[in-house]
Amino acid sequence: MNRRNTETVHAVADNLFLELGITDLQGLLKEGENIACGIECYQLSHGEIFSLDVNREEIDRYNFCKSLEAPYYVIASSPSSRKFQIFTIADEEDKFELIETLNETSFLAWWKQKQSFTQKKGMYEAQARIKDSYIDKLLFSNDLAWGVNIDGFKLDNAGNLLYIIEKRITGRDVTQYDPNRFFRGTQNKSGDYPSWKILKDLADRLEIPLLLATFDKTSQIVGLTRIMEVSARDGLSYSNEIYLFSNTQQIQTEISRLITI
Structure with a gap:
């Protein structure tokens, strides 16, 4: 049973998010301003049967969606039977409970009810990581888009959202x-304004900060700042320059400072 995951495997980022109790959400389906x-x-x-424990991460995802007044679903896709369990x-x-089992036609209709627009932005780096994904092949072959990816979010012990954090990994020196x-893109790659705008609007709707964490391919250094504004004309506005850290306690202290600005 393989989880659909477009994230780059990055030991420093993955371990940091785990230590800080930051959870990701692979997809958020929306139609206009409505979060589905x-x-x-x-x-x-x-022949495999769906089996997943309701662990802390799953409860976090459930509570994140609950904050948006939206349901949380786990989809089990079976290429051999061409069925989808919701x-x-x-x-x-x-525990998880099965609410419906759908064939391809019914599943596409289910998806379109929640998000009907087509895929506009290229997947670029993520393409290789979903090349064997049955659900992605079916959606893209029917001109449907995957949902908004949330790199990370953090809840307190009472289940209240504290912040959303966007993770960026560069092949350059962090x-x-x-x-x-790279906000406006290049000749061969579209710009980042739409994806940043969605995240900032989501954070504003939830009345929580949107943070940025930067990493490179080789070092232990992490860059941190807070996104204050996202403008099609002016790009990203930060609370301060991207400060650099390599110690988890320092990173936690900086995050605590950023979310109170």
Whole structure:
């Protein structure tokens, strides 16, 4: 059972998010301003049965969607049977329960009810990581788009959202890296304004900060700042320059400072 995941495997970023209790959400489906649902997808091997524990991360995803007044679904896709099982977390929050099983035609209709627009932005780096994904092949072959990816979000012990954090990994030296320089894109790659705008609007809707964490391919250094504004004309506005850290406690202290600005 493989989880659909477009994230780059990065030991420093992955371990940091784990230590800080930051959870990701692979998909948030929306139609206009309406948030339809949050989703995760697991692809089953031939004859495999869906089996997933309701752990802390799943409860976090459930509560994140609940904050948006949207349901949270886990989709089990089976290429061998060409079926999709839709699960939700039971009211007791201790197990997943199956709510419906759909064939390809019914599943596409289910998806279109929640998000009907087509894929506009190229997947670029993520393309290789979803090349064997049954659900992606079916959606893209029917001109449908995947949902908004949330790199990370943090809740407190009471289940209240504290912040959303966007993770950017560069092949350059992180000490010289600023995502703002690539905001408008290049001749071969579209710009980042739409994806940043969605995240900032989401954070504003939830009345929580949007943070930025930058990493490179080789060092232990992490860059941190807070996104204050996202402008099609002016790009990203930060609370301060991207400060650099290599110690988890320092990073936690900086995040605590950034979210109170």
